[in-house]
Amino acid sequence: MHATIPVTVLSGSLGAGKTTLLNHLLRTADERDLAVLVNDMGKVNVDAELVAEGSDLDVENGVAELSNGCICCELTDDLETAVVRLAREREFDHLIVESSGISEPEPVAKLFTTASRVAARYEIDALVTVLDTRLFLDAFAGDEVPERTGETDDSSTDGETRPLSDLLIEQLETAHVVLLNKTDLCDPDELTEATALVQALQPSAETIETEFSAVDPDSVLDTDLFDSGQLAELAGWKRALDESDDDQSDHHHGGDGHHDDGHAHRHPDERYGIDSFVFRNRRPFHPERLVSFYRELPTEVVRSKGTAWVAGRDVKVGLSQAGQSVRATVRGPWIASLPAVDQELYRANRPGLEWHDDHGDRQTELVFIGTEFDEERLRNRLTDCLVDDGEWEHADALENPFPTEAGEAVVVREP
Structure with a gap:
């Protein structure tokens, strides 16, 4: 066990493959004992049920569930309480926080890096962003992208719909690891273009091409990629x-x-x-x-x-x-x-x-x-x-x- 518990903050647009990645990690983490915090915008936290369904954990004992809001704003207090309670009540090697598809990862990361009871128990290991590669290319090519239910501006008071490109940028520019997911839906030239865009928008990121979010756990867990002083400088x-x-x-x-x-x-x-x-x-x-x-x-x-x-x-x-x-x-x-x-x-x-x-x-x-x-x-x-x-x-x-x-x-x- 670490003196402090490493944390991976997982972000990505709705449908990019975050829950699939969680399931994959829970199945392949070998000797690591993982705790997972998941957040969904719906009244019923479907993500939590899917994660539990695809792993040896269940919602009651393995997944702390946050719902009806955004981790990085309305539920900040709940998140702080949940992670402290997890560390107090259970032993585990690594915490994964999956923010909702409309959340920005940086405020979540700051919760673990500022002087608080959370930071005393945890340390950020890496911020990981999952991209639907086809959707990513379309969003930055100016093509029409189908609207995703619930993708609204978190800072908006009137429920204003937020463009997908804005969300992708916020999630990408703070990432240490970027998964270009669903690569089976792209041709080689498109993958080359997507990789180039990621490197231009976030030159420090480690970019990994994946299908169905299948990745070596060592690529996203216990990476030691985070530097608390470098959040803004990554972009x-x-x-x-x-x-x-x-x-x-x-x-x-x-x-x-x-x-x-x-x-x-x-x-x-x-x-x-x-x-x-x-x-x-x-x-x-x-x-x-x-x-x-x-x-x-x-x-x-x-x-x-x-x-x-x-x-x-x-x-x-x-x-x-x-x-x-x-x-x-x-x-x-x-x-x-x-x-x-x-x-x-x-x-x-x-x-x-x-x-x-x-x-x-x-x-x-x-x-x-x-x-x-x-x-x-x-x-x-x-x-x-x-x-x-x-x-x-x-x-x-x-x-x-x-x-x-x-x-x-x-x-x-x-x-």
């Missing part, structure tokens, strides 16, 4: 931004508000035509032109994310695009918009912060990842979206659909 967009920061360390900012971004880019895997680039600028976007840019974004761009400076909005506008879905949120205020005393405090605590004499920390930093796109054309279009001097002077009078308050989200484009 391809974050890595591209960090690498671009290094490349741009010697560049200077002009006094006219423009930032020479040096055409910073990287090549995640040229063999598959996957590439990315970072667009930086210290002149704000015209809001309507920026919306038009994202609504006309070519399907070759499968992922973009970052912070935009939008004229008329003195807050950091977070932009997140996955496939045909684009959303804007507020990521907080610019430090330069705060009172002078607060600015000094923030700057003292962030010695590496780039600071412009006129604009402070206000700047756009957007990462674009895709397959064989025309980078120069996209850069030129983004530059055309910037305000001219006259528009900048009257920015507050511009029509502006972007959010202004923390927690507010705006759908810029939907499938």
